[in-house]
Amino acid sequence: MKAYLSRRYHFSASHRLHTDAYDEARNRELFGKCNNPHGHGHNYTVQVTLSGPVDPITGMVCNLGDLDAFARTHLLDRFDHTNLNMLPCFANRVSTTENLSKEIYRIFSEFALAHLENVHVEETSNNSFDYAGSRMPWNGTL
Numbered sequence: 292m293k294a295y296l297s298r299r300y301h302f303s304a305s306h307r308l309h310t311d312a313y314d315e316a317r318n319r320e321l322f323g324k325c326n327n328p329h330g331h332g333h334n335y336t337v338q339v340t341l342s343g344p345v346d347p348i349t350g351m352v353c354n355l356g357d358l359d360a361f362a363r364t365h366l367l368d369r370f371d372h373t374n375l376n377m378l379p380c381f382a383n384r385v386s387t388t389e390n391l392s393k394e395i396y397r398i399f400s401e402f403a404l405a406h407l408e409n410v411h412v413e414e415t416s417n418n419s420f421d422y423a424g425s426r427m428p429w430n431g432t433l
């Protein structure tokens with residue numbers, strides 16, 4: 292018997308979509324205004340979903356205080372008010388929200404007190420991305 296919990300976090304960061312694999316013209320064509328050399332910012336919303344058995348004494352999957360402390364140290368302190376392109380995790384990867392979702396998944400997979408199920412990242416009110424590691428429903432492995 293397991294239960295699921297989801298928690299949302301918010302941070303602001305800037306980025307620029309650009310790949311050294313293509314020349315300037317092809318970058319502009321591919322990424323459009325997101326390739327602007329001056330970058331632009333987003334207010335990101337991250338929703339992490341975790342699962343685990345409900346502790347018979349506390350009635351909880353895990354203590355949200357423990358999850359919040361982990362998120363503060365490993366997510367918010369690392370990403371809030373940064374230029375994503377300057378972070379080591381984007382040194383060789385385009386700072387798309389797909390790649391951001393993968394990085395946040397990698398981070399929360401190390402949270403020891405519950406099992407990470409999914410990372411959902413909202414970049415704008417119209418764009419959101421999900422990453423669930425090897426558990427994505429369309430790749431056939433659960």
Ligand code: NI
Nearest residue numbers: 306325331333
């Ligand atoms: Ni953007």
